[in-house]
Amino acid sequence: MASEESLRQSLAAKLLEIESLGNNVRALKASRAAKSEIDSAIEALNGLKLERASIERDLQAAMNAAGDGSVNREVFRQTVVNTLERRLFYIPSFKIYRGVAGLYDYGPPGCAVKSNVLAFWRQHFVLEENMLEVDCPCVTPEVVLKASGHVDKFTDLMVKDEKTGTCYRADHLIKDFCNETLQKDLTITSEKAAELKHVLAVLDDLSTEELGAKIKEYGITAPDTKNPLSDPYPFNLMFQTSIGPSGLSPGYMRPETAQGIFVNFKDLYYYNGCKLPFAAAQIGQAFRNEISPRQGLLRVREFTLAEIEHFVDPEDKSHPKFSEGANLEFLMFPREEQMSGHSAKKIPLGEAVARGIVNNQTLGYFIGRVYLFLSRLGIDNDRLRFRQHLANEMAHYAADCWDAEIECSYGWIECVGIADRSAYDLRAHSEKSGVALVAAEKFSEPREVEKLVITPVKKELGLSFKGNQKMVVEALEAMNEKEALEMKANLDSKGEVEFYVCTLGKNVTIKKNMVAISKEKKKEHQRVFTPSVIEPSFGIGRIIYCLFEHSYYMRPSKSGDEQLNVFRFPPLVAPIKCTVFPLVQHEQFEKVAKDISKSLTVFGISHKIDITGTSIGRRYARTDELGVPFAVTVDSTSSVTIRERDSKDQVRVNVEEAASVVKDVTEGVRTWADVWSTFPHHSSASADDED
Amino acid sequence: MASEESLRQSLAAKLLEIESLGNNVRALKASRAAKSEIDSAIEALNGLKLERASIERDLQAAMNAAGDGSVNREVFRQTVVNTLERRLFYIPSFKIYRGVAGLYDYGPPGCAVKSNVLAFWRQHFVLEENMLEVDCPCVTPEVVLKASGHVDKFTDLMVKDEKTGTCYRADHLIKDFCNETLQKDLTITSEKAAELKHVLAVLDDLSTEELGAKIKEYGITAPDTKNPLSDPYPFNLMFQTSIGPSGLSPGYMRPETAQGIFVNFKDLYYYNGCKLPFAAAQIGQAFRNEISPRQGLLRVREFTLAEIEHFVDPEDKSHPKFSEGANLEFLMFPREEQMSGHSAKKIPLGEAVARGIVNNQTLGYFIGRVYLFLSRLGIDNDRLRFRQHLANEMAHYAADCWDAEIECSYGWIECVGIADRSAYDLRAHSEKSGVALVAAEKFSEPREVEKLVITPVKKELGLSFKGNQKMVVEALEAMNEKEALEMKANLDSKGEVEFYVCTLGKNVTIKKNMVAISKEKKKEHQRVFTPSVIEPSFGIGRIIYCLFEHSYYMRPSKSGDEQLNVFRFPPLVAPIKCTVFPLVQHEQFEKVAKDISKSLTVFGISHKIDITGTSIGRRYARTDELGVPFAVTVDSTSSVTIRERDSKDQVRVNVEEAASVVKDVTEGVRTWADVWSTFPHHSSASADDED
Structure with a gap:
């Protein structure tokens, strides 16, 4: 297929031809030329128009291809989102009041997934590393966020409709203008197309003045009213409030949980026996009053963060457990590869640190732990990369910074940031509060x-x-x-x-x-x-959304007449671990089902019992759509079948053993392969996919 | 001892005598009477003053006794709070900036206790009852809280210092005035004392005007400046903010989590297969912008709520599992007992419902479940009662309401409210939103x-x-x-x-x-x-604070020269389940300790390894103060001792078995008594309490 650029050139040429021939036709008509002459000119013109239409189609196709199949991605996303909303994984908040942009509820299965992810986070990080977990309020007095820089710098640039006062993000309007022009205006020159693409690429780096100038240059107006727009100006993204009744103590809803840890450094250091390194951790809500939230669950006004602040001697950033993860290999995207236009590649972690690609062992250790965390949740390793910040992306004080990015239908999304923030935060709070936030290395003998x-x-x-x-x-x-x-x-x-x-x-x-x-x-x-701090910061909602996309697939029903939705959640994150069905409505089967349910409750295995008369195939389909990994079907009073979701394999297990088999395979004490090789297989595939 | 009233009368009489004799002395001096005559009058006066002092002492003692040992309670509280703050169970938030009243952080052990309490809550309620858990945002648009009544009615009465603008809660000032006058002004008449006590008793029922009148009558001024005060006026206790950049969408930080459930009723009902009854649950932060917070962790501006909304057919409030809890017996304090001046008494739950003391089975079932929840956490049953709301305490729409109250150093504190709110909330949102929030009972055949x-x-x-x-x-x-x-x-x-x-x-x-x-x-x-809703609502922070007080005790060190602090947390809530110590610093013992630590991590048992050279007695004392139930001391490479915190009993267990014994006894799979009878006892009590 011809390149986008050459197609744009042909199209421009064709339009010139059409214009010239059109003028010709008009001239012939004006001069009352012979009908046959006019007709043949019109025929030629129509031919040119057909050619133009054909070039336009090719150009459109070329742009779609260049857009990495953005149309397909959107179709895929819509399918996943429909399933998620229909099964109440999440719900637009306050829906009966027409909702609020950027606020979402987790419904029952989503809430269970979230609580499983957080429990695993606690196990994988807090418990495994003996971190000091704290829990601080969301309401934060101004002085704290003044010291951290948020009051002055936590802003986005906004423009206002000069007549209605409606607000827009300046960069969003330019982005939309560029994208739409590229997509829909087929007449622009290839130079113009290149310019718009360049603007899209550097959008994040443009200053307030440059953004304002672009809006003027492109004649961008308010999308809803076409009114003129104000110059861009900064809008602080924190939700402001007032603490106490006097109106004199401004406060904010915290934009991150980290500050609660920094202000407690002195106590935590003492609690840790005045020893470094140590890490503190916090899980909690954070808030950003987005100007105009988009991208569904990925850009919201309230979200759960899980943050770690690992305090370390700036002169010794080695990590005693680094060697445990040194052999891990996953996609890394160092600064230099990005600058030279290459793509991410697999590098063993030990090598990345040894070669100085990653600044130090502690940073490297956490990158490895984050990789393990995400892949155990079920994130697809091929769509997970660690991208190093470019020099211009990093804060001036940061020593090095890597984002865990997950690819989903919105593109590569930053889900975890792992930054070496040096001593910046502790110094800022020391200065503002007058309390020394420092550590001391006691010499074994005076030096x-x-x-x-x-x-x-x-x-x-x-x-x-x-x-x-x-x-x-x-x-x-x-x-x-x-x-x-x-x-x-x-x-x-x-x-x-x-x-x-x-x-x-x-x-x-x-x-x-x-x-x-x-x-x-x-x-x-x-x-x-002043200790350095290495901060892995997890956007829990983003991780969960990407997990939803990575876990989703469709397969045909047995009769082949419909596509069924499945989420392939590992048992660790599945909202419900097991369903229990009597095969048919039958008093004795129901009793067995209830007994198994009771045992599962005692084991703490979340499950659902379904004694409706719906066909077994329908019931399997319903629970596959919730990502339930196992199903127990009661079809006798002595033994039952246990079915695994993705393989649809079924084994027969004694009633007494059923709950503990489910427990073991759910908790990872044994694998399904082991269960499959231990118990007799359920020969008839009859039950499954029946309607 | 004489009664407070008779002592006040004697004191008043004595003061009259002193005044009259004093006048007499002055008259004698003025008339230059004989020195002997003056001296004897002065001697008599001094005698009277001694008698007055004695009556004053008795009166003070009588008041202290009547105050239920409030002095002792405060001393006890201070001891507990000191321990809690020193060991970072909690920390006043933003301490390095001199803090913010009513905001507290949970430090590492407090945070662990909280997360254990919440995990048990999920197990005991959500999992056991198959509740639909949801997770909604804190930021809430005005329309929702307008419908719920919070925008108009969620207020406290406030007065302002007319010169400085400082704000106070009107009822607090009157309460302080009455208490201080009763405590410190020994000259007031017994009638006056009775009046002040009456005001204290009815304070919550006084209207805005009546509170204003009392402040004027008593001449109460601003405590800090003695300036005059404004009339009382209502102050809304919600933290207000603005959603989005326009400033046109007012929002609030939610004052409770319940509204997020009510607005989702329709979806949840559908998710539940359009069947009643079902319960939804939510754990999350809630906010109250208190005018002037007091009472430490009991009255705070941000707190964690765990709420259940159980939706039920108003015509059938029976509960299928009610009989499981019908035999439970605990302190209940029905309306009638309160009105007739009796105290709480034990009533079997089944009887309370049968006799109509508790309105219905579902309400009764939840009262029983709350009782089990609190007592399993370690709340002392003798200091836990269920108090029924008096008619004037209940909202007009409520059918019945019971508070689980826990007694602590602040008195009886409401920690869980269990209310039958009838159809009020769903109706309010139906009306405001225009979306019908109703259920339907399908008849098996048309009626x-x-x-x-x-x-x-x-x-x-x-x-x-x-x-x-x-x-x-x-x-x-x-x-x-x-x-x-x-x-x-x-x-x-x-x-x-x-x-x-x-x-x-x-x-x-x-x-x-x-x-x-x-x-x-x-x-x-x-x-x-419209379904009725029965709402058990848990103030998690209050429960935890009461648990701290109920778990705390002191015992002498072995040498008897100091008092050691212990928290007798059950393993379920203990912040750390086990400590692992090498008896002395020794490479091989450290290796064993680390191996046991690794196994505990695999089992998911939170623990701490302590390889400092501190004496074993000191290390036990440190962990007793954190409420750690078990300690493993490594004193050989083949077997170790496991010590139980409260009995200080020790058993010897093989190294290989140690982690799994700790796991079983922590998870409640076996009791300590069972462990004690299975393994050889550690004969020497030598290690313990050594210094």
């Missing part, structure tokens, strides 16, 4: 350290420099070790030296009697420092 | 029902009543069955009847041709109704 001492002799300096004395003193004291030792050598050999004082803008002459420079030995018992 | 049909003949009515026709028609249509049948009888017999139309304020004459009244038979296939 002798040499310290440079510069002592200006103020009397002599005063005599020589009078009113300028203070500036000279400050300049002398500000010398670094190298400069001071050089001056000392010169003074010792020559007795005086020329010295540039920048606050005076000139050289002065310093004599030997004006300053004493020496190195003194001191004993120190400890080293006091 | 014939007789319905009254009133058909005004508008033409005839128009001729007779002209402009008043509409009012007459409405009045006719509004007749109830009895009125309509009476009218029909009169029209049939007399041909006309006098009829009062209240919107006209007068009688009109209705003739036979003006209205048709008949009873018609109709077939109905279902009965449509």
Whole structure:
């Protein structure tokens, strides 16, 4: 197929031809030319129009292909979302009141998935690493978020419809304009198309002024009214409120949970026996008052974060358990590969750290743990990559930063950020609060350290420099070790030296009697420092949404006349682990079903008992759609069948054993393959997929 | 000891005597009486003053006794709170910025206790009862809370310092005034004391005007400045915010989680196969912008609620599992016992429902389940009672309401409310949203029902009543069955009847041709109704605080020279289930300890390994203070001792078995008594309590 660019050129040429021939036809008509002449010109014109239509179709197809099948992706997404909403995995919040953009409820199965994901997170991170979990309020006083920088910098750029006051995100409007023009306006030149694509690529880097200029240049107006738009200006994304009745204590709903940990550093450090490294963790709600939320569950105004702050000595970022994960191999997308236009590739974690691609062992260790966490949840490893932030993406204080990105129908989505934030946060709160948030390394025996001492002799300096004395003193004291030792050598050999004082803008002459420079030995018992923090931060809702997409598939019903939805959740995350059905409505079968249900409750296995008279095939289809991994069908009073969701394999197990087999295979104590090889198989596939 | 009242009378009499004798002394001095005469009068006066001091002491003692040992309670509370804060069970939030009243963090052990309590809540209620758990946002648009009544009625009365604007809760100021006057002003009459006590008793029932009048009457001023106070006015306790950037969509942080369930009723009912009864549940944060929070963890501005909304047919509130709990017996405090001044007493639950003390089986069933929940957490049954709301405490729509109250150092505290809220909430949202939130009972076969049909003949009515026709028609249509049948009888017999139309304020004459009244038979296939809701609502933070107090005790160290703190948490709620110590620092013991730790991690048992060189007694003391139920001490490479916290009993167990014994006894699969009788006892009590 021809390239998009060459098609745009042919189309432009064709349009010129059509215009010229059209003018020709009009001229023939005006000059009352022979009918046969006019007719043949019109025929030619129609031919050209057909050719144009054909080029337009090709161009459209080329753009769809270039868009990575965005149409197919949207169809897929709609299918998944329909299933999720119909089965109440989630619900637009306050639906009976026509809802609120960017707010969603988790319905029963979604809520169960979420609580399973969080329980596994606690097991995998908090328990496994002995982290200190805390639970802080969402309501946060202004001073805390002033110190963290959120009050001043947590903003998006907004434009307003100048007549109605409706607000839009400036970058969204430009993005929409570019995309729509590229998609729908087939007449634009290939240069113009390239320019719009460039704007899309650099959109995040544009300044307030540049965004404003683009809006003017493209003549973008308010989408709903076509009214003119204001210049872009920053809107703070925190939900503001007021603490207490006076109206004098502004507060915000926290935009992240991390600050609650930082302000408690001192207590937590003490609780940990004044030892580094240690990690604190928090799971909780966070809030962002998005200007105009899009992308369903991926961009919402309230969401659950799970965050870890691992505090470490900046001079030693090794990790004792790093070797345990050094052999892990998964898709990594380092800065250099991105800059040189390559794609993500598999690199063993140990190698990535050894080669300095990942800044340090601790950061590397957490990248490995995040990989294990996501893949055990059921995220497809081929659609999971760790992308390093480019230099311009990172905060100025960050040492290194990697995002776990998961590919879904919206593209590659950041779901976990793993950042080495150095000492920034603790320093900011130390400064604002006046409370030292530091750690100390106690030396086993005092260490002798040499310290440079510069002592200006103020009397002599005063005599020589009078009113300028203070500036000279400050300049002398500000010398670094190298400069001071050089001056000392010169003074010792020559007795005086020329010295540039920048606050005076000139050289002065310093004599030997004006300053004493020496190195003194001191004993120190400890080293006091601000710890670095390595922060893995998990967007739980985004992970869950991607998990939904990765787990979803369709398969034909047995009769082949319909497509059935299945979520292939691992038992770990499945909202319900098992369903229990009597094959037919029958008092004794119901009793057996209830007994098995009771045992499952005692084992703490969430399950559902279904004694409706619906056909067994229908009931299987219903639970496959909820991602229930196992089903127990009671068709006798002595033994039952247990069916596995994806293989649809069935085994026969004694009634007494049924609950504990389900328990073991759910908790991962034994595999389905093991169950399959232990118990007799249910020969007839009769039950399944019956209608 | 004399009664408080008689002591107040003696004190008043004594003060009169002192005043009169004092006047006498001054008169003697003025008249320059003999020195001996003056001296003897002064001596008598001093005698009287001594007597006054003695009466004052007695009065103070009598008041302390009457105050149920409030001084001792405060000392106890301070001891518990000190331990809790020192071990980071909780931390005043944003402490380095001097905190915010009413906001607390859970530190690591508190957070673990909370997450254990919530996990058990899910097991005990959601899983056991197959409830539909949902998870809705905290940010809530105004329309929802307008419908629920919170925007208009969720208020406390506030007064302002007229000069500084500082705000106070009106009832708190009056309460403080009464308590302080009773405690500190020994000169008030017994009548006055009785009046103040009465005010304290009825404080919650006083109107805005009555509270204002009391503040004026008592001359109460602002506590900090002594400035005059404004009249009381209502302050809405919801944190307000704004959703989206326009500033035009007011929202609030939800004051309870229940509304998120009510607005989803329709979807949940459908999800449940359109069957009643069913229950939905939600765990989440709720917010109350308290005017001036007090009482530490009991009255806070942000807290975790766990709420159940059990939807039931108002015509059938029986519960299939009621009989399972009918034999439970615990302290109940019915309305009548409270009114007649009796105290709570044990009543079997089945009897309470049978005798109509508790309104219905479903309400009774949940009371029983709440009792089991709290006592399994470790709440002392003797300090737990279920108190029925008095008629004036209940909302007008509530059918019955019981609070689980737990006694702690603050008195009896409401920790769980269990209310039959009838159809109020669903009706309110149906009305506001226009979406019918109803259930239907499908009849197995259609039922014939007789319905009254009133058909005004508008033409005839128009001729007779002209402009008043509409009012007459409405009045006719509004007749109830009895009125309509009476009218029909009169029209049939007399041909006309006098009829009062209240919107006209007068009688009109209705003739036979003006209205048709008949009873018609109709077939109905279902009965449509608004379900009743029974709501158990748990204040998780309050339950946890009471649990802390009930679990706390002190015991002497072995040397007897200090008191050690212990929390007797059951394993279910203990923040850490087990500690693992090598007896002494020794490479091989450390290896064994780490192996046991690894096995515990695999089992998912939260534990702590302590390889510091601290003495074993000190280490036990540290973990007792965290409520850790079991400790494994490694003193050989083949077997270890396991110690139980409260008995301090120790058994010897093989290294290989140690983790699984701890697992079983932690998960309640076996009891400590069973372990004690199975394994050899550790003979020497040497290790324990060593320093």
